[in-house]
Amino acid sequence: MTKQLVMYSRTTGCPFISVAKRVLDDYAIGYQEIFIDKDMDARQRVLDWTGFLSVPTLVAAEVGDVLPYIEPPPLPAGSSPRGINRGAMITEASADQLKDWLVQNGFLNNADRIEG
Numbered sequence: 001m002t003k004q005l006v007m008y009s010r011t012t013g014c015p016f017i018s019v020a021k022r023v024l025d026d027y028a029i030g031y032q033e034i035f036i037d038k039d040m041d042a043r044q045r046v047l048d049w050t051g052f053l054s055v056p057t058l059v060a061a062e063v064g065d066v067l068p069y070i071e072p073p074p075l076p077a078g079s080s081p082r083g084i085n086r087g088a089m090i091t092e093a094s095a096d097q098l099k100d101w102l103v104q105n106g107f108l109n110n111a112d113r114i115e116g
Helices: 015-026 040-050 095-104 110-115
Strands: 003-009 032-035 057-062 089-091
Touching (some): 003 040, 015 095, 040 057, 040 089, 089 095
Parallel strands (some): 003 032
Antiparallel strands (some): 003 057
C-alpha cells in the first residue's frame, strides 16, 4: 500500500501548525492540507478523532483518501491528543514526535531523520 500524508489544519496559524510545516518542508515531504475552518466534514472528523478541534492532526492515508489507513485507537474521554502517536494519526506533535511518526509511517527515512 502506498500512503499519502494528510494534514488537517486551519487557515489561522498556531505554533503546532508552524512546527509541522517546518518539519515537512525541511524534509521535502508532500502533504494534502485540509482546513477545518472551511470544511465542516473535516471539522467534524477532527472533533470525533480528538475530542477537540485540535490541529494539526496528521494522518497517514491510502493514496486518494483523507482518512487514516487504519482506525486510530480511541483516546480516553476528555484527554488531550497532544503528541500522542495513534499509529496512523498524530496531533499537535513536537518536531521530534512528528519525525518519529513520519519514520514509523514510511514518510521519512530514519537515517535522514537522524541527520536532520
